[in-house]
Amino acid sequence: MENRTYTADAEPGESVTVAGWVHEIRDLGGIAFLILRDTTGKIQIKFEKDEMDDDLVETGLNVARESVISATGAVEEEPRAPTGVEITPDAVEVVAEADTELPLDPSGKVDAELSTRLDNRTLDLRKEEVQAIFAIRAEIQHAAREQFRELDCTEINTPKIVATGTEGGTELFPITYFGEEAFMNQSPQLFKQLIAGSNVERVFEIGPIFRAEEHNTPRHLNEATSIDFEGAFCDQHEAMDVAEAVVTAAYEAVNENCAEELDALGLAEEFEVPTGEFPRLSYEEAIE
Structure with a gap:
């Protein structure tokens, strides 16, 4: 305008x-x-x-x-x-002009059932606390990308329609791909390994993953956003260094740039940026 x-x-x-x-x-x-x-x-x-x-x-x-x-x-x-x-x-x-009778109250003064909110998502997204989630999510992704770039990583985008699964132990969403059976990818694991081993060396992806797992909670993996890293010539300690740096950078960015959003969600007082090194356990220690 x-x-x-x-x-x-x-x-x-x-x-x-x-x-x-x-x-x-x-x-x-x-x-x-x-x-x-x-x-x-x-x-x-x-x-x-x-x-x-x-x-x-x-x-x-x-x-x-x-x-x-x-x-x-x-x-x-x-x-x-x-x-x-x-x-x-x-x-x-x-x-x-909007209808005089709205299916839910965008101001949040009157609560609505989850099914009503999802059926009228455009109205639901106008609530301050819902918009705060999107703002924080965007800040996390921005901070993660910036930190990966500081660590000399190249951003990649891998296929989401694949012929076979890339990880065991997870169910796949089957689809028909021009008459052939295919699946929604549950991880970029194989693709990022191929690219890291092709002389690019350090790569990352922030993108969707799909897992056909039944759930009974509001948090599930049917469709989620994954933050992935892969590096050639990296041992487990260097990989954990990268993961720790990215997580810390995300916390720092949210703390610095999302004060109003944290307050809208009632998280301002309890939100803390991690300090010091993260505890690290060996496989044997974790099993025990």
Whole structure:
């Protein structure tokens, strides 16, 4: 959208156009407030009914929650507003109107069953705590990639449709591949070994894996994201050094860049970056 300003960047004294989702509407009689939400936060839009055009007020206050709108107007300081500023609109446009009856409450004030959340994932993803998970996940992957690159690793992307399994002890998802039997890959193990042994030496992949394992918990391996490393001329200690560096880098990045997300998930106080060397056990010690 041309000339759009994110809510977090709206400064007093400016005339801006903001766009996002209608988070909440509070009608107090002669004055009403619409809270607009975008990816950077929220901003208050003020409607003084007796001083504004009736059509403008009707457009802004009759729109359903979670509708997409844009609003243009002057930004003013307002200490009582959620972010310390508010917009007095000159124009409001409804870009996409939402149903008045939503299947779940994106604000999270009313809980919904898991099946309802999954059936209406677009709405569910608008919750602050759900978006926090995506932000932390993205930060982990970014930090892992940066650490692998510092360790002179080359990122690879291996096939996910294969003719045979690469690991024993796990069930495979069978598929039909142009009339032939094939499977969803449960690990990049064989491919990364081939590439590491082809003079590339150190490789890593962050990608999906598929395992046909029955489960009865919210954590399972049917479809997961795996962080894999393979290195030529690496013994077990060097491989553990790499794994330790990547895990530590991920924790450090989340600690530095995801404070708001950790708070949204109620993890801010208990989250700690690992310090010191990780304990290492031999195979015999682990078995014992």
